[in-house]
Amino acid sequence: MNEPESAITAQGVRKNYGGQAGGAGLNGFDLRVPAGSVCGLLGPNGAGKTTAVRILSTLLDMDAGRASVAGFDVRTQGRRVRERIGLVGQYAAVDEILTGRQNLVMFGRLNHLPVAAARRRADELLERFSLTEAAGRPAGGYSGGMRRRLDLAASLIVSPPVLFVDEPTTGLDPAARQEVWTAVRELVDAGTTVLLTTQYLEEADRLADRICMLGAGRVVAEGSPDELKSAIGGDRVDLVLSGPADVEAARPIAARLAAGEPLVEAPARRIGIPVAERTRALIQVATALNEAGIEPEDIVLRRPTLDEVFLHLTGEGAGEAHGREPGGGARASTATAPAGRVKTGASATAGSDNATEESV
Amino acid sequence: MSTQAHPLSAGSPLSRLGWALADAWTVTLRDLNHWVLRPGAVIVGWFFPVMIVLMFGGLFGGAIDAPGGSGYFEFLMPGMFALTMLFGLESTMMAVTTDAAKGVTDRFRSLPMSSSAVVLGRCVADMLNSVVGLAVMIGAGLLLGWRWHGGIGAALAAVGLLLLLRFALLWAGIFIGLAASGPETVTAVQILVWPVGFLSNVFVDPATMSPWLGAIAAWNPLSVTASAVRELFGNPGYGGESWIAQNAALMSVAWPVLITAVFLPLSVRTFRKLKS
Ligand SMILES: Nc1ncnc2c1ncn2[C@@H]1O[C@H](COP(=O)(O)OP(=O)(O)OP(=O)(O)O)[C@@H](O)[C@H]1O
Ligand SMILES: [Mg+2]
Numbered sequence: 152m153n154e155p156e157s158a159i160t161a162q163g164v165r166k167n168y169g170g171q172a173g174g175a176g177l178n179g180f181d182l183r184v185p186a187g188s189v190c191g192l193l194g195p196n197g198a199g200k201t202t203a204v205r206i207l208s209t210l211l212d213m214d215a216g217r218a219s220v221a222g223f224d225v226r227t228q229g230r231r232v233r234e235r236i237g238l239v240g241q242y243a244a245v246d247e248i249l250t251g252r253q254n255l256v257m258f259g260r261l262n263h264l265p266v267a268a269a270r271r272r273a274d275e276l277l278e279r280f281s282l283t284e285a286a287g288r289p290a291g292g293y294s295g296g297m298r299r300r301l302d303l304a305a306s307l308i309v310s311p312p313v314l315f316v317d318e319p320t321t322g323l324d325p326a327a328r329q330e331v332w333t334a335v336r337e338l339v340d341a342g343t344t345v346l347l348t349t350q351y352l353e354e355a356d357r358l359a360d361r362i363c364m365l366g367a368g369r370v371v372a373e374g375s376p377d378e379l380k381s382a383i384g385g386d387r388v389d390l391v392l393s394g395p396a397d398v399e400a401a402r403p404i405a406a407r408l409a410a411g412e413p414l415v416e417a418p419a420r421r422i423g424i425p426v427a428e429r430t431r432a433l434i435q436v437a438t439a440l441n442e443a444g445i446e447p448e449d450i451v452l453r454r455p456t457l458d459e460v461f462l463h464l465t466g467e468g469a470g471e472a473h474g475r476e477p478g479g480g481a482r483a484s485t486a487t488a489p490a491g492r493v494k495t496g497a498s499a500t501a502g503s504d505n506a507t508e509e510s511v
Numbered sequence: 512m513s514t515q516a517h518p519l520s521a522g523s524p525l526s527r528l529g530w531a532l533a534d535a536w537t538v539t540l541r542d543l544n545h546w547v548l549r550p551g552a553v554i555v556g557w558f559f560p561v562m563i564v565l566m567f568g569g570l571f572g573g574a575i576d577a578p579g580g581s582g583y584f585e586f587l588m589p590g591m592f593a594l595t596m597l598f599g600l601e602s603t604m605m606a607v608t609t610d611a612a613k614g615v616t617d618r619f620r621s622l623p624m625s626s627s628a629v630v631l632g633r634c635v636a637d638m639l640n641s642v643v644g645l646a647v648m649i650g651a652g653l654l655l656g657w658r659w660h661g662g663i664g665a666a667l668a669a670v671g672l673l674l675l676l677r678f679a680l681l682w683a684g685i686f687i688g689l690a691a692s693g694p695e696t697v698t699a700v701q702i703l704v705w706p707v708g709f710l711s712n713v714f715v716d717p718a719t720m721s722p723w724l725g726a727i728a729a730w731n732p733l734s735v736t737a738s739a740v741r742e743l744f745g746n747p748g749y750g751g752e753s754w755i756a757q758n759a760a761l762m763s764v765a766w767p768v769l770i771t772a773v774f775l776p777l778s779v780r781t782f783r784k785l786k787s
């Protein structure tokens with residue numbers, strides 16, 4: 152089999168669920184994922200990530216457009232596509248009455264492994280996702296994270312050429328998240344193409360070669376993680392000050408050291424300063440505040456959040472992408488608010504993590 | 512990952528059929544595992560009709576004159592066997608909607624297995640369940656004094672007709688379950704099962720109903736099967752001069768075949784083309 156150049160392509164895919172307003176799932180969705188790479192599909196709730204994944208994995212029919220996976224048309228060659236994909240849906244899809252092991256053996260059998268191989272594979276996967284202890288218990292009694300891990304294991308029984316993963320780590324603890332990342336990485340190293348949807352910039356950062364930002368059913372921006380982040384001016388120093396007077400006093404310092412326009416939120420006593428050079432800027436800001444006799448409650452160096460990248464990008468492309476939806480930007484910010492603690496590995500260098508998370 | 516397990520690719524149509532059957536069996540085994548892990552649900556399913564029999568026997572056994580002057584259970588049991596087959600539709604539909612709600616259906620659909628394997632697996636599991644349920648009912652009937660009076664061949668033919676009805680209703684159940692928008696549909700069907708059950712000759716003679724109600728009751732697939740089964744078991748029933756009463760045996764095959772012909776292809780198609 153000769154692998155095609157791009158493992159996943161979509162051209163002008165449209166899907167309207169009909170019914171109530173806002174039923175538009177996809178609205179001219181284009182995508183091209185080169186074979187062997189990882190594409191991160193980012194976007195707020197309702198952007199159409201799940202719709203895209205379901206269409207590409209042949210679970211859902213599109214209204215218009217074209218899409219192919221592993222060289223086969225998802226519309227007309229569904230079976231061939233299904234022979235080459237793995238799918239991890241947004242919500243864990245396991246049999247709740249069966250035990251964890253029985254689930255994996257069953258899906259192994261349905262992937263046409265012989266009985267012995269299915270059992271062996273099940274045990275391997277249970278081990279790797281730290282489910283060996285719970286293997287004999289019904290999956291319905293698992294915690295959300297355990298169920299998620301079982302679900303993921305069920306999708307990795309055979310290594311598919313193309314893997315779709317819809318928000319794989321939502322609700323997982325850090326260790327499990329790490330496990331998922333490692334599993335995905337290993338698949339990629341073995342040549343699997345991955346389309347990953349996520350709310351977490353950090354996740355996309357770690358795993359994705361390219362990121363596609365989805366907003367209101369279409370791709371509003373595309374690029375490597377670094378490209379996207381630098382598009383909005385890189386890192387930021389966040390200050391939380393102890394009073395209104397300090398905010399006023401810090402304002403000129405922020406203006407002087409900022410690489411862009413500082414964002415002053417007086418009621419919250421916060422100032423966000425875009426900076427160019429990471430640690431150096433942090434030291435400069437801290438020194439300047441110290442010299443001015445201002446003692447901030449918190450000072451944090453961080454990468455732009457998904458909110459910021461997204462707002463920035465949709466703000467830029469608003470006229471085109473959100474022609475009939477002027478509230479697109481606002482919607483993005485409210486929609487991602489619960490998941491707003493998007494942090495990168497190198498986020499906090501000073502001050503407490505928690506403060507950042509709360510204030511973000 | 513260490514084990515590189517590659518699925519054997521489906522080549523010839525024959526091996527495809529082989530895989531479809533193997534996959535269907537895997538799906539069936541899944542249900543049998545459910546029986547073992549959650550015996551309560553299936554056992555309740557098997558004994559619920561027995562409870563209905565006892566209830567009706569106790570409540571109406573003295574009040575209703577069974578045709579032919581024999582015991583009430585002689586008359587009631589064949590109709591109850593048929594009703595048990597109707598109840599099966601509910602459990603089929605429940606299983607199908609639960610799988611859809613839990614995302615299991617989607618996982619099946621994303622696997623490279625034939626669309627018919629999942630529904631076929633459901634079918635085999637439910638038929639096995641019904642065979643046990645019917646055996647429980649026959650056992651209960653025998654304990655209560657019901658007997659069959661024909662030969663063993665006729666009795667087996669009766670069982671065959673009952674299972675044929677179950678088979679047909681099963682496809683209706685799968686289709687409704689797949690097409691159902693949510694739990695409301697299941698509730699609606701659970702409620703509707705009762706009027707369908709009562710609007711038949713299972714409990715009373717359709718001739719005593721108002722003419723149009725009686726006609727519906729007489730043509731009810733449930734009544735037709737009940738009549739044919741009574742005849743085969745040699746149990747008393749309501750005769751009549753109408754065409755449908757005279758041709759119960761024919762219709763007890765024709766109805767299920769028709770229902771299956773409509774709902775089996777619909778089920779397979781719907782499984783592949785689920786909307787959301
Ligand atoms: N089954 C459905 N029926 C009607 N509308 C739907 C259905 N599924 C999705 N939609 C609509 O399509 C749009 C995109 O939904 P989708 O689930 O693809 O978003 P998403 O990006 O996956 O969001 P989330 O981050 O919440 O998972 C939303 O506006 C949603 O309301
Ligand atoms: Mg989603």
